[in-house]
Amino acid sequence: MSFLLLFIVIPVLTVIGIFFSKSHMQVKWTAVLGMSCQLITAGILIYLFLAARAAGNTAEILFSQDMVWYKNLNIHFFIGVDGVSVAMIGLTSIVIFAGIFASWDVTDLPREFFTSLILLSAGVFGFFISLDLFTLFLFYEIAVIPMYLLIGIWGSGPRHYSAMKLTLMLMGGSALIMLGLLGLYFNSAPNGGPLTFNLIQISKVAIPMPAQRFFFPFLFVGFGVLGALFPFHTWSPDGHASAPTAVSMLHAGVLMKLGGYGCYRVAVFLLPGAAHEMAWIFLILTTIGVIYGAFGAIWQKDLKYINAYSSVSHCALVLFAVLMMNQTAMNGAIMQMISHGIMTALFFALIGMIYGRTHTRYINEMGGLMKVMPFLGVAYVIGGLASLGLPGFSGFVAEMTIFVGSFQHNDVFHRVATIIAASSIVVTAVYILRVIGILLMGKIKNPEFNHITDAKWFDRMSVVTLILGITAIGLAPLWLSDMINNGLVPVMQRILMAGPVIH
């Protein structure tokens, strides 16, 4: 049995444990226990993976296990990891661990809340370890659907509307994906032989170009919806603003990465010919997305909306980098996913904590919070600086890599797109610094805020975990970057083989 199965077994066991828990506290501690195990398992996985690579194991996929599921259709339960998915698993386990602590004060139906949250994470883990397109899709949907209940029951504001909008848009995306996967499946053996959903096997097949052209938009847009591809991003601000803290964290931090990862792993990797041809269309869209998200964030007054729009901008940058289709930019894309995942989770956690104390999310009503809650204030500044790409934090490493990679294209179109996208950094700095100024500095506007207390122990747990993640990547990016590069090599070979040589 593969070691990776633990990533699905642990959440399932945790859910069963939660089901049999007697009290509110027991539910929470079961969740903590389960997700700590998950975090430790992820740590062990990273260690084992690096050790195996250091020992000279150059197989494309490690820890793989292949079980036949539906024989007639050649559907397998095929799991395994490469450097990229190991990194994504690490990200997910950090965010879900922090998310449990960030939702410590959920009092309404706690059992159901943690069950849905952990089921969601099980879907995400399953997605990242799947190498069979059928199971990949199955886990993708499992990850999306608990969102409806999580936002609808425990959310705030127009939560019914947001939950419905988010669910339908994401499931609409998955409808496109389903069609694309069927297309891949029925074209997976153009020279005869059994059809397959096996991702690695399909990647070695030259799918006929007409089929590639037909199915690439479905797959890219389908995953792009979850990756907040402009103009399919509109679920994101509403959804994130209405969702409860931990759900925003998990959603912006991890679930949106499913979209980016899917675009990279399925759409571009399996249909590289069409990707080369059509990249320009989506490059325009993502460039608009980067700028649009950043300007959108400037206009917002609600902290959650600010962060949601900033997520749109950052996630568009991920897709932007994926479409550049060279090793450096791809590496940057993965780095950006991880960096943004942790960073935005930190932001949403802090916003949730601030809201829990001030009962408002409008920045105009706040001010001088640094005086009453120095811990959260400092954490917010750290998150902000990481978000605007200050060296020393993960954001800088990721964005730097992306722009270096995309500037390697020396034609006008790519250069212009890169320059426009890079200018978003300035806009990001504007809204981040502006918010920090209004929110934390100056005088306390509302006298009631004088009685606010600083972070409790569970808040600190959550925040510290995430900040450790950001700084670890920022200060020592090479091990992560190497691991990702390692996973990217076979992918890039395949992509470059299919398209024009890029300098």
Added chain:
Amino acid sequence: MLIMRHELLLIAITVILLLVEIFLPGDKKSRVITLAILLMTAVLILGFVPGPSGTLFGGMYQTTALISMLKNILNIGALIVMIQSADWLRKPENKEKISEYYILLLSTLIGMQYMLSSGDFLMFYLGLELATIPLAALAAFERFKEKSAEAGVKFIFSSALSSGILLYGLSMIYGTTGTLYFAEVGPAFTGTPLQVLGFIFFFAGMAFKISLVPFHLWTADVYEGAPVNISSYLSVVSKGAAAFILTILLFTVFSKIALMWSNVLYIIIILTITMGNLFAIRQQNLKRFLAFSSIAQAGFILLGIIGQSQYGMTTVIYFVLVYIFSNLGAFGVVSIISNRTGCETINDYDGLYRTNPRLAMMMMLSLFSLAGIPPVAGFFGKFFLFAAAANHGLYILVLIAIINTIISLYYYLLVIKAMFLNRSDRPIPKFKSDFYTSLGLILCLAGIFAVGIASTIFEAINGLSFGLY
């Protein structure tokens, strides 16, 4: 004897129930429920014992391993409906009619099984009528209720009309081919204009039974008026049987005009799925809601037929099996709540999770299965149906169908929203389900999970449907 074992067993237990009805004293009538369910369980289990295949009555009756399995699937559905009816039958106003209910139900089941086993159109028609007429009596079972009586009348009229149309088509087919035997009609059916006309009438008649658009208009009214359990029986077992026989006939008898009927199906599928879904959005009454959702589901079933392959046949059977469990799960919840409280609209379900969490969970999983959300079986059923159609190159049709699953997800989520998200001042009070209701729901729940994850079921069906197409 053994060739006809399914039907004979059912006839036997029908006769037993009749005798019990005569000899059992009036105050012990409710024991019939347990007896009927036990007998039906025995029939179901015996049905799985492999038996010989062959033909009887000079080829009018035939059975194969595949047909036996189809009958078993119908038996499963009927058994669950019988279990779910127990709570409703115990009501004082129904106590007198328990055996009648089961006898009528079993006779329709016998009709369906003869229909599946038919080797010629005469037998097919006899089975169809035997399956239909008792259903009209069942739809009007709560005769003291105006709506139920209305449902019965509507059902008998519409099915009489559809049977007439079907017979008219059969007469044309008979006139042009000179035979009623499937095996002989098939080769003689070359697609002359009169034959095509006959086929169209035949297809329209079947479309009434499966309630395909534009022959669906009776569905919502009958489902709303009939007792909930009868609606569920109509939507699952009756529809499943008609879909099975239609698939078999299209693949065998009408295989020579496959190009033509697949074009017809193409349009009918789009119409059925889209209309069913769009109308379902507007429904407030849950029975009407499930009626329109079942119309849409019928359209999905046809996707497997249009795949025109052994694999397509497998997916049809598999999807009907999945659909039996999912739809009966949803109807089971509606039935118990309607019996206990009389509430049947979506608004009445506000806050159901907080008072009756188990029923709400069951309803949610059933609806997810109907919508095709993993990990429940509906996802697998839908995915395989889409794959069957995509295998035939019908990507545009598949895209339309997939978009429709999103529309269907919307209205299924509306019910889930009422149960989980909404709060109510006067929620449905907490109540305890009786043994049979729980048993019925647990069976559905087990089915919803097991059928999807256990791939052996799919493979077993696939193994049997080999050679049909």
